[in-house]
Amino acid sequence: MAKVFIYPMTSLILSDMVARFGHQPLGSALAIRERIQTPSVESPPLQITPEEPKKGLRYAAVEVPSGVRGRMAIMGPLIEEAEAAIIITDADFAFGCMGCARTNELLKYLVRNRPIPKLELRYPTSEEEGEKFVAALREFLESLRGKGS
Amino acid sequence: MKEYRPTHVGTVTKYVFVESPDVTPEELALKAYEISKGMMIKETCFGLQVTGKPDEVDEIIRRIREFDPSHIFVKDRGFPPGDPRRCRANLGGARPGFHGHEYELPLLRYVSHGLEVPIGKTPEPMRVERKNKLEFGVLKRMMESQEP
Numbered sequence: 001m002a003k004v005f006i007y008p009m010t011s012l013i014l015s016d017m018v019a020r021f022g023h024q025p026l027g028s029a030l031a032i033r034e035r036i037q038t039p040s041v042e043s044p045p046l047q048i049t050p051e052e053p054k055k056g057l058r059y060a061a062v063e064v065p066s067g068v069r070g071r072m073a074i075m076g077p078l079i080e081e082a083e084a085a086i087i088i089t090d091a092d093f094a095f096g097c098m099g100c101a102r103t104n105e106l107l108k109y110l111v112r113n114r115p116i117p118k119l120e121l122r123y124p125t126s127e128e129e130g131e132k133f134v135a136a137l138r139e140f141l142e143s144l145r146g147k148g149s
Numbered sequence: 150m151k152e153y154r155p156t157h158v159g160t161v162t163k164y165v166f167v168e169s170p171d172v173t174p175e176e177l178a179l180k181a182y183e184i185s186k187g188m189m190i191k192e193t194c195f196g197l198q199v200t201g202k203p204d205e206v207d208e209i210i211r212r213i214r215e216f217d218p219s220h221i222f223v224k225d226r227g228f229p230p231g232d233p234r235r236c237r238a239n240l241g242g243a244r245p246g247f248h249g250h251e252y253e254l255p256l257l258r259y260v261s262h263g264l265e266v267p268i269g270k271t272p273e274p275m276r277v278e279r280k281n282k283l284e285f286g287v288l289k290r291m292m293e294s295q296e297p
Contacts, residue, residue, distance in 0.1 A: 010249045012166060013260055015224035020214075025225070032227030033161070042153040045234035045245075089277055093252040120277045123256055129275065130259030131266050136274035 002144040005082035005111060007104075008094040009075060013123075014086055017134075021141035026082055031074040048074070060106060067099030072106065079110050084117045084144050086137070091123070117144065157229040161206050165197040165213055166250075168257040169220035177216060184212055191230045195250070196221075198230045219264040222257060 002023045006014040009028040018025035035047040043049045048070050056069025059076040079085075087108060095101050112118065119140040124130040167177050178192035181199070188201035188209060197213075199206055214221050228235045237244045266272075 008249065010224075010246065012164070012222055012224045012250060012253045013256065016222040017260075019223060027225060029225035029227040033225070036227055036229075036232075037155045037158045037160075039155055040153050042151040047153065089279075093249055120279070121275055122277055123253075124259040124263070124275075125256075127259055127262045128272075130256075130261075130263035131272050132263075132275035134260060134263030134266070135271040136276070138268075138271070139274050 002083040002147045003081055004141070004144070005079055005085040007085070007087045007107060007111065008091040009078075009107075010094075011088065011091070014088065017137045018086070018141065021138065023084075023141060023144060026078045028075065028078075031078060035074075059110065065099065065102070067097075068103050068106065071099060071103040075103070075107055076110070079107065079114065082111070082114070082116060083147060084119075084140075085111045085114070086119045086121065086140070087111065088121050088123060157200065159202065160200055160229065161203045162198055162200045162226040162229050163206055163210060164195075164224050164226050165199060165210070166222040166224075166254070166257070167196040167217070167220060168222070168254065168261065169217045172217045172220065177213065177221075180216060181209065181213055184209060189230065195254070198226065200229055219261045220257075222260075 003026050004018045004023045005026045006018060008014070011027070015025040015027050032046060038047070040047065041049060052073040053066040053069040055073035056064075056066075056071070056076065059072040060069050094104055117140070119136065121133060121136055122129075124133040165177070165181075167174055174192055174194065174196050178190065178197055181190050181197055185199075186205065186209075188199060188205055191198040191200075199209055199213075201209070210223055214223070230236075231238075233239045235245060
């Protein structure tokens with residue numbers, strides 16, 4: 001079972017497909033859950049404390065806005081943990097505010113630079129594309145069998 | 150600063166989305182209650198939320214998928230159900246995360262169709278070619294050609 005980083009990190013389709021074919025999807029819910037279930041100082045809604053932008057310095061320079069560094073403190077460790085990655089290139093809904101948009105760019109840059117198997121796809125817009133979309137995912141995820149922890 | 154004491158420690162919560170012509174969220178919830186063994190199950194307009202110990206949730210998800218494998222989709226959730234930081238009853242408006250689901254839910258029927266294609270009859274997999282961006286050298290030459 002390989003750990004597969006998914007982008008968009010909240011994607012229902014990718015999360016389901018990775019789990020369906022026997023691997024572990026690495027999405028933002030895992031990192032958020034870890035913070036929600038750890039005792040610390042109260043910092044709603046996501047328990048992002050002032051420590052997080054400091055941890056984000058591992059991934060982005062100090063002059064990068066703290067919003068990006070805070071997000072990277074959540075998502076960066078998942079990229080390091082990943083043994084494969086799937087990116088959907090036309091996920092416009094993941095845009096959000098500028099903090100999210102810039103973090104997304106940095107995430108994709110970091111993933112593409114890691115020496116792990118990667119698959120880039122577009123969302124299907126018809127039944128024909130749906131067949132090709134699932135075929136690509138099946139082929140990629142079955143090629144990962146036997147890899148990972 | 151106030152101390153934060155988490156609830157539901159050691160549990161996982163998973164969303165179950167059902168987009169099926171044969172199974173409604175209500176029917177799925179009833180079937181899930183039957184096999185839940187005391188786990189927390191919340192029925193929603195799109196399906197269910199299942200909360201419990203990781204092994205137990207995995208097992209119940211495996212059995213829930215069997216009801217309609219190509220039309221039931223599952224993903225992790227960071228918050229437990231009804232958490233006041235996320236629950237729409239406390240916040241008003243769309244729940245955070247709704248817009249992502251709103252975007253992907255209409256596409257599920259294409260994915261379901263893809264899953265129903267027999268393995269021997271699968272088409273050529275989707276390939277996405279990345280567009281090459283304009284190279285710096287080319288841009289420089291273009292700029293220089295325009296200078297008087």
